[in-house]
Amino acid sequence: MPNRMIIGIAALLLTVAAALGTLFAVTPQLTPSIAEANQPANANAQVAADVNTGIMVSGEGKVNVKPNIAIANIGVDITTASLSDATNQANTKMAAVIEKLKSLGIAEKDIQTTSYNLYPITQQPRTPDGSGTPTITGYRVSNQVRVTIRKIDDLGKILEQAVSAGANSIYGVSFGVDDLAPYQQQARAAAIKDAQDKAAQLAKSANIQLGPVLAISEGTQGPGPVFATNARLSLAQGGEVPVQTGETQIIVNVSVRFGIK
Template sequence: MKKLSALFATFLFALTMNAQNPTAMQTPQISVSGVGKVSIKPDQATITIGTENRGSEAVAVKKENDVAIANIIKYLKKMKIAEKDYQTQRVNLYKNRDYETKQDYFQANQTITIQLKDLANYEELMLGLIQAGANQIQGVEFKSSKEADYQTEARTKAVANAKKKATDYANALGQKVGKAIFVSDESVSYSPRPVMYAAKAGMSADMESLDQTLAIGEIEVSANVSINFNLE
């Protein structure tokens, strides 16, 4: 019984000492962040186009808009764009008022997003969409078909950047970087950043005969990481 009491007293003493000195049980650590970036030339794009029509009769306006959309879809099929690569996003029909003329009118619009897998077809596609009835171009977002590979490369660079920072600090302290004990991915969702410039490299002769309107530029894939390393 006396032995148990002595062990318990020793255990309480150790806990008390550690509570009074929090660093007694801590291993020296360093916490750093790292950033990895990869700039690439995009090879795909998401194009958002739309149709808009106005008139005094709701049915007539909606029908006019529907005809334009039907012609656009026919054109997409003619261009051999897969059905899974285009989708209706919004369909609206509403009554509005022109306050200058004090006349009411109906407005119908619809938007479609198109996944273009070959940028060499951009000029021809856009011209054909407008001829088919599209009267709004709402945006073009550049993408890469090898997004996952570039994300892996960016993450690898982020870790290397973090370890380089930790090594710099450790060297200044006369210590060495040990194993990573905590890793946190701080990356946001993939968001390409366009850097615009005009380029004709690799385009076909037929494409070069058209006026160049697409500035492909580059997109940037980035990764951010926080890592805790032991110090030795």
């Protein structure tokens, strides 16, 4: 057989062998890839099933609390023609008010300055065309303190004495609770029981057995302030302020997911 023919046959056999080797090398990799592609879908389906399994209910707990502190904004508002007179009078009167508050048992930590403002009072000259430079005719100084009154029964007397000492601005009198933690715990326990009762009723109606708690989330609604809107009117008429504290409400909401046995 001629040498050229032998070389050609050998080259052909090598080409075929190389092609077959490549085919067998690639083919085994296809099966794992398909298996891996299917695995995440099954895993996601299992996770979704776990998340959606169970009974989800909400519960609410409420506790009514009688306020035990009062908060009042007490101030001095002075208007004079002289800036120095306005500041001196405001400072002197506020110092007297603070001393009176302390003498009535208000602790220094319960007296906090909330604002100190100074305003020039201007007058626009009357001209036919409305022009002209405003002139300063006086000054107004306002000094306000926020006072926490822990002996709530003394509120009327304290406000009256503050006015006698020089205060001429009292507003925003409100009532609150000093320590909310014990009442929040009571409301939380009531909310959990409410959720348990609802879940038990649902399980009984569906003829299934209630399982353990799987998840809980909570939302707490603190008490809003109870305002005494009649404080300014009563002081203007003279005499102590009548105190009606009323009640405030603490609310806790929970969402609970129970398993199913």
